[in-house]
Amino acid sequence: MSKTILITGASSGIGRATAKLFAEKGWNVAATMRSPEEEKELKELPNLRLYTLDVTKKEHLKKILPEVEKDFSSIDVLFNNAGYGAVGAFEKSSEEQVLHQFQVNVFGVMDLTREFIPYFKKRGEGMIINTSSVVGRFTIPLYSLYCSSKWALEGFTEALQFELKQFNIKVKMIEPAAIKTDFHGRSLKVFENDAVKGYNKMEKNILSGMRKRNEKAPGPEVVAKTVFKAATDGSQKLRYPTGKGAGAVLFARKILPTSWFNKLVFKQQSR
Template sequence: MTKTILITGASSGIGRATAKLFAEKGWNVAATMRSPEEESELRERSNLKLYRLDVTKKEHLQNIISQVEDDFASIDVLFNNAGYGAVGAFEKSTEEEVLQQFRVNVFGVMELTREFIPYFKNKGEGMIINTSSVVGRFTIPLYSLYCSSKWALEGFTEALQYELRQFNIRVKMIEPAAIKTDFHGRSLMVFENDSVKGYEKMEKNILSGMRKRNEKASGPEVVAETVWKAANDGSQKLRYPTGKGAGAVLFARKILPTSWFNKMVLKQQNR
């Protein structure tokens, strides 16, 4: 029987590349996005269908499983990929900006996962894959909100795997390094507050450096291949680092004293 994956945030970047790859490999793909009416290319694939889904709207989350079942009978894998980065000096952020970062990157994942757990339990099997980040295991300046949202996702996912293993539901995480997507374009929200001073040099160095790193990074296809591996390797493996330098930086974070690793981060900041 043909398997089906539901992907959130499929309009661009990692979600879009993953939708195309799984469709090419013969899976049914439920590609969800906030504005499916604006999508044209993905509509050309017979085994890929578009659905409207805003992960911050409960009514969307509650109805998506039945909508996909009407087209594809069942769902085998949930890929929680929707997300964005809210960056800048934390002092510049507003309460609403903080809440929105967590609504999308954390609470949306949690709420959609809550809908899928009983569904997969009734099926007797299933898989949940969450898009985290290498900065879910270390931090960089100006990314306090984004990093903390991914740290929260790491903790949630790691704990959830223990709870759901007894139901034959596997839980996994994809941890991309810098990937050449529009993350530093439309998916990046930079705090604007001219009344807060003192961060100008840091913002110039860090944000311009991250944009340059993003331009030289691997494309989203490398992450899509990692999602394919996670969905099909038959293992209980939890974490899948992906992209240039992902494994190396996480290994360095693991073996180096924290003070040494922090010096590496500060060196990058002061370039």
């Protein structure tokens, strides 16, 4: 019997690539997104169905599990992938922007996970995979909101693994480095506040550099393969760094004094 994975944020980037790969591997795929009626390619894939899900809407979160279970009988893996980047000098951000960053990247993950835990406990098994980032373990300038949301997700996921192991529910997270997606396109929200001065040069240099590195980065298919490995390797491994340089930068973060590491990060980001 084919296994089933539910993927949030499947309309583009990592979510889309992961949906395609799992379908190719013979899995049943519940690909969720805010506007499935606009999706053309994914709906043609075998064993894949589209569902409406905005992770900030409680009514969507409450009904998605029974909808998918009705179509596929059971769900084996929840892949919490939906997210975006709110970027710019923190001083320019509004309370609403801060809240929305966390509503999508953190609270949406928590709320959907809360729906799935009783379901997986009843089944006697299950797996939860969250999309974090390498910047869930260090920071970069102008990404204070995005980094802090991923740091929160790292802490949540690590603690959850302790809690759910006793129920045979595996908890894992994917930590991508730079990946060539639309993260620096429609998924990037740059703060605009003309009343706040002093950051223009930094924003121009760093955001330009990030876009250039993003263009040279590997595609989301690299991350999709890592998600498939996490879902099928049978291990209790928690973290899966992926993408060019992910392992190296996290190793450097581990062994270098914070002041040294931060100097390297700022130098790299300011090129």
